[in-house]
Amino acid sequence: MRRSLLAVVAALCLFAAPAAAEPPPSVPADLTATEVSFRGDRGLAMHGTVLSPAAAEPGRPGIVLVHGAGTGTPRTKLLGEAVEFARRGMSVLIYDKRSEDYSLFDRSYAQLARDALGAVAELRTQPGVDPAKVGIWGLSEGGWVAPIAASQSRDIAFVVLVGANSQEPLRQQSWAVAAGMRKAGMSGPLVDRAEPNLYRTLADGDLFPEPYYDPAPTIAAVRQPVLGIWGVHDLLTPPRESPPRFAEALERGGNRHYTFRFFPDADHAAHQTPDGGVTRLPELAPGYADLVGSWVRDVTAGDPPTAQTSGPAPVQESPTFSVAPPAWWESAPVQLAALVLLVVAFAAYPVVALVRRLRGSSRAPVTRAARLLSAAGLTAVLGSFSYVFYLVMTGGKLSAPGPMLAGRPLVWLALQAVAVASLVATVLTARAWRRASAPRGERARLGLLLAGGLVLVPWGLYWGLLLP
Numbered sequence: 456m457r458r459s460l461l462a463v464v465a466a467l468c469l470f471a472a473p474a475a476a477e478p479p480p481s482v483p484a485d486l487t488a489t490e491v492s493f494r495g496d497r498g499l500a501m502h503g504t505v506l507s508p509a510a511a512e513p514g515r516p517g518i519v520l521v522h523g524a525g526t527g528t529p530r531t532k533l534l535g536e537a538v539e540f541a542r543r544g545m546s547v548l549i550y551d552k553r554s555e556d557y558s559l560f561d562r563s564y565a566q567l568a569r570d571a572l573g574a575v576a577e578l579r580t581q582p583g584v585d586p587a588k589v590g591i592w593g594l595s596e597g598g599w600v601a602p603i604a605a606s607q608s609r610d611i612a613f614v615v616l617v618g619a620n621s622q623e624p625l626r627q628q629s630w631a632v633a634a635g636m637r638k639a640g641m642s643g644p645l646v647d648r649a650e651p652n653l654y655r656t657l658a659d660g661d662l663f664p665e666p667y668y669d670p671a672p673t674i675a676a677v678r679q680p681v682l683g684i685w686g687v688h689d690l691l692t693p694p695r696e697s698p699p700r701f702a703e704a705l706e707r708g709g710n711r712h713y714t715f716r717f718f719p720d721a722d723h724a725a726h727q728t729p730d731g732g733v734t735r736l737p738e739l740a741p742g743y744a745d746l747v748g749s750w751v752r753d754v755t756a757g758d759p760p761t762a763q764t765s766g767p768a769p770v771q772e773s774p775t776f777s778v779a780p781p782a783w784w785e786s787a788p789v790q791l792a793a794l795v796l797l798v799v800a801f802a803a804y805p806v807v808a809l810v811r812r813l814r815g816s817s818r819a820p821v822t823r824a825a826r827l828l829s830a831a832g833l834t835a836v837l838g839s840f841s842y843v844f845y846l847v848m849t850g851g852k853l854s855a856p857g858p859m860l861a862g863r864p865l866v867w868l869a870l871q872a873v874a875v876a877s878l879v880a881t882v883l884t885a886r887a888w889r890r891a892s893a894p895r896g897e898r899a900r901l902g903l904l905l906a907g908g909l910v911l912v913p914w915g916l917y918w919g920l921l922l923p
Contacts, residue, residue, distance in 0.1 A: 480531050485509050486541050493577035495553060495570035503530055503550030503574060505581055506541040516588040516755045517546040517581065518615070519574045521567070521604075523595030523724070527554030533594075539739060540592075543748025548578045562664040564596075568603035575610055588612050588755040590679070592747075593619065594724055595691065599670055606676035613754045615682045615747060618723040620692045621674060621700035622775060625666035629654045630775040631691045632850040637773060638690070638733075639854040642862035644919025649843045650850075651778055652785070652918060659780065660787030667780075674701060675708035680759035682714050682750050684743065686721030687769050688732030690852045694769030702764070712759040714750060717766030718743055731770070733853045785917065793914050794840065800907025801832040807900055822887035825904055828880035832907055835874040839920050842866055874911065874920050881908030 482488045489505040507515075518540060522528045530549040537547040553570060556563070571591060579586035590613035593601030598619025605611045620627045629651050636646045658666035683701055685694045698715050705713050721740035722728040728735060753759065783789065804825060842864075846854055856864035885908075888901045915921035 480504055480534050482506055482534075483538060486538065487511075489581070491548065491577050491581075493550075493573045495573045496566045497556075499553060499555060499570070501550055501553065501570060501573065503548050503577075504537075505546055505548050505578065506537045507546040507581075507583065508541055508544060511546070511583050512544070513583045514585045514588075515544055515546060515583055516590070516612075516751050517548065517578045517584040518589070518751065519548045519550075519571060519578055519591050521571050521591060521593040521597035521600050522552045523597055523618075525552065526557050526559070528552040535737060535739065536592075536744075539744035540747055543744060543751075545748070545751060546578065546581055546584045548574050548581075550574055560662045560664065564599045564603055564665060564668065567596075567600045568607065571600060571604045572608055572610075575604070575608065579610060585755070586610070590614060590751065590754075592617070595619070598692075599624070599668065602670065602673045602677050605679050606673050611679055613680045613682070613751060613759075614677060615684070615751075616701075617684045617725050618686065618689055618692050619683060619697065619701070621670055621697045621704065622693070623667050623669060623778075625654060625658050625663060625778045626775055627692060628663075629778045630693055630773070631852075632847055632854075633776075634690060634773055635850045635852050636846065636854045636856070638852075639856055640859055640862060641854065641856055641864065644922040645843070645846075645863070645867050648917075648919035648922065649839075650847060651776065653843055653847050655778055655781045655785070656787050656790050658778070660791070666778075671700065671704045674704035675710075677705065677708065678710055680712040680714075680754045681705060681710070682747065683716070684725050684746070685715075685717050685769060686723060686725050686728070686732065686740065687717050687719050687767055688721065688728055689723045689769065690732040691723040693771050693775050695771035696775055698764070698769075702762075706762075711762045712754075713762060714760050715764040715766075716746060717769055719767050793910060794836070796910055797832065797836045797907050797914065800903050800910070801829050801836065804829040804900060804904045822884055824880045824883035824887065825901060828877055828884050828904055828908055831873045831877040831880060832911055835870055835877055835911070835915070835920065838873070839867075839870045839918065842870065843918070871920055874915050877908060877911055878921075881905060881911070884908065 487507050487509050491503050491505055493501055495501045520533045520537060530551050533549045537549045540547045575589055575591060578584060579589050591601045591604055591611050592615040594617045598616045601614055601616060605614045633646055633650050657663045683698060685698060718725055718740035720727055722732040722735050724735060725740045725743050726735045727738045727740055846856060849855065858865045860868060885905055888905060
């Protein structure tokens with residue numbers, strides 16, 4: 456049943472084909488660009504560019520940049536960071552992220568780490584790069600990937616993390632979308648119940664990759680010096696909770712060579728933001744690139760700093776929350792079965808009426824409330840599911856729920872009103888069904904419709920549709 460849920464959703468999505476190599480990026484005149492190819496996990500051919508200072512000194516440090524989430528992200532996505540780091544004396548390798556074996560619903564952080572290790576091996580062979588001074592930089596999802604690579608290879612000299620998360624991916628993502636909904640002004644069961652329940656269902660249906668991956672043991676296994684950078688206005692990683700857990704894991708592993716820095720007026724990627732993290736400007740936060748350059752020079756010179764945290768306090772308006780695996784009665788197979796039952800129960804009534812009309816054997820309905828139950832029930836179920844799915848898929852940083860009243864989107868309030876009308880229609884239809892002396896086929900038709908109305912009650916309570 457879980458796989459059938461995967462098939463249903465996957466059929467609605469167009470997965471990207473393996474991307475061709477990106478054309479070489481143009482770089483400023485004070486830098487040079489060298490095109491490279493290397494092998495990622497399972498021998499996948501990968502392509503990248505190494506940026507270096509035009510007047511590069513021999514024995515210089517190198518750094519590999521690891522993307523955040525996204526299928527087949529081109530290397531140019533990180534060109535701004537690469538240019539600034541190269542201008543501070545490093546050779547920087549950026550590469551096109553894989554699209555093969557990576558999608559919205561399926562990915563492996565360990566596989567991405569092996570891709571990154573292939574990039575590290577390539578950068579260590581570049582002329583003028585000291586192979587003992589090559590490190591790795593990871594943004595967002597790369598903050599899970601880079602520690603895996605570092606824990607598996609002594610070839611990595613240091614680790615730089617930006618907007619990294621020390622919590623489970625499902626907990627982080629559920630918090631980020633809920634925070635985006637609250638930032639848009641939403642409150643109530645749509646945020647507190649429907650959003651986390653949908654993520655639990657997606658995870659249980661194998662539609663959320665590595666939902667309960669615990670990064671703490673991997674972080675504790677990192678022995679290299681670590682530079683952690685967070686924007687004060689990070690809306691995708693909980694900036695108040697994630698750094699202390701990083702420090703705790705590193706300390707537990709005996710690694711006290713870490714430096715954590717918070718940058719003001721900066722977003723998830725440590726870029727400047729004019730509106731509290733919603734909009735990302737192209738410019739890096741002032742001092743960010745300088746910090747990376749000076750920190751790498753100190754670390755590769757054998758002088759790593761010890762346990763330092765500085766910068767303004769991060770802004771996190773709501774705490775993260777646990778998203779536990781569902782019980783059997785709220786599991787993905789049960790939710791899928793309930794959804795199918797509701798749709799069939801409510802849609803069968805008008806379908807049978809249409810067939811009868813085409814055959815010329817239509818009859819007057821036992822009660823007009825049945826028509827209301829069929830139409831309202833189908834609207835409430837499909838409308839609420841589609842609306843919640845839309846909010847979850849687009850709710851990072853800031854949701855777009857449409858007009859609202861008292862913290863509730865008008866669309867959601869309308870769907871709640873339709874759901875209540877369905878319950879009223881269920882009661883009226885049940886009364887008519889008991890009193891009517893209709894043929895057996897008609898009673899069965901009404902019985903199926905009533906079954907949908909009854910199932911709608913626990914279903915609507917679970918998803919918050921029938922909660923104030």
